[in-house]
Amino acid sequence: MSDSHKYVVSCQACSLNALCVPHSLTEEEIELVDATVKRSKPVQRNKTVFESGDAFSSLYAVRSGAIKTYSVDEDGEEHVIGFYLPGEMFGMDAISRNVHISSAKALETTAICEIPYNRLEELSAKVHNLQSHMYRLLSREIADDQDLQLMLSKKTAEERIGNFLLNLSHRYQMRRLSPTTFRLPMARTDIGNYLGLAVETVSRIFTRLQKNQILKVDGKEVEILDHNRLCEIANACHEHKH
Amino acid sequence: MSDSHKYVVSCQACSLNALCVPHSLTEEEIELVDATVKRSKPVQRNKTVFESGDAFSSLYAVRSGAIKTYSVDEDGEEHVIGFYLPGEMFGMDAISRNVHISSAKALETTAICEIPYNRLEELSAKVHNLQSHMYRLLSREIADDQDLQLMLSKKTAEERIGNFLLNLSHRYQMRRLSPTTFRLPMARTDIGNYLGLAVETVSRIFTRLQKNQILKVDGKEVEILDHNRLCEIANACHEHKH
């Protein structure tokens, strides 16, 4: 059985988009994992998958559509924590406390896989590759979160938007979708909220990038016209010190 | 064998401060884990434990002293990612890529435990409680990082410092040290860098908190005089909208 075939299998089995990388599991193992996964019916736009305070029982993977996670503070203000695209796993922050500390909501009609955590735990003790996979997945989320921290604490509004767009572009590319032309599944408000910027700032920067021929924006449709300059914008390069 | 005894054991075994919570492992299991841990000699102030680019082979736990993790950008600027106190584990962001993407440096003379990752992986497949513990630990780091993200994207300078101090206070308390009087192991620069603030701002806010009788600051020695007001300051509460 060829490697390429294996990869196809793991791509078709929805749950495995998130759980597997090529070569890491045998077919047999894939079947085992796949058997523990529930394919629930699609979640409608603005419906929640789980809410802060809910008991934790499963991890989730996006099959199609998009999810945002967020917390709500005492004043009822929403704080966007992250966006999850097809093939990505969410809900991992709930493991430690056994309760969801954030909420997850569909940004559009979204198909998700539910992965019961206790079964995943059992299975990952048996299937060594699955365990290392889970460790890598969790570690990846940590590394990504720390990247975002850096962005939030050091970068200008323009740099944040630049990074955000490149990040999305890269993630779409990973999923074999166009890295240059895509639809933003979230509202401007959510982008601003996520990046620590006011909506107005997000809007202004989008129009500026468009004026400078770096981006073509039409509502939620985005086209990256000049990837190189977008990289320059994203990578800081405010004057060196001393 | 009483629970309290168990707890003492896990506290004395350095590695287990980070790896264990009371009741989660049997004594037998604790011994197993403990056997895989290397107790290296103390790391002197400003010496690195690992550096960005180093091959990943171990996780680390602080036994005494303090560690900061950081990344260095193209311009040579340092970006502080986190501070780790006794009983806390660091290096987990390296699992996913198998290479350290951040560096770790001792803020003072620091004793650490080294936990070889491949042995930890093997052992955690055998000892179920250890596996769930690792998952929780990684998840905890994710949740903490997301908390920080929220702070960096939404909170004012004063709120950040307030939160930072309360967070340290809480972590010292966990380790049975005074939650009101402690020594900041890091320089003001590091605090500012971590919180996305200029050193000058950190300094000004420290003096302001001192003037308002909320804090007593003497160099790196800090005493929290009014915990309640510090909480108020930390918890946002800038005017409600609409």
Add this chain to the structure above:
DNA sequence: CGCTACCTTGATTTCGGTCAAGATACGTGG
């Protein structure tokens, strides 16, 4: 077709960054 949610643009304000200058603490070697 009209309502509501979302997006854009402009004018004004403000928090915190930058620059500048001292003050204080610290480690090292004489």
Add this chain to the structure above:
DNA sequence: CCACGTATCTTGACCGAAATCAAGGTAGCG
């Protein structure tokens, strides 16, 4: 033990990026 040099910390004056406030414009949906 002290003197010197360097790190770190503090304080003040000024400035600028982005927030806030305000007002229209646009689009998706029932």
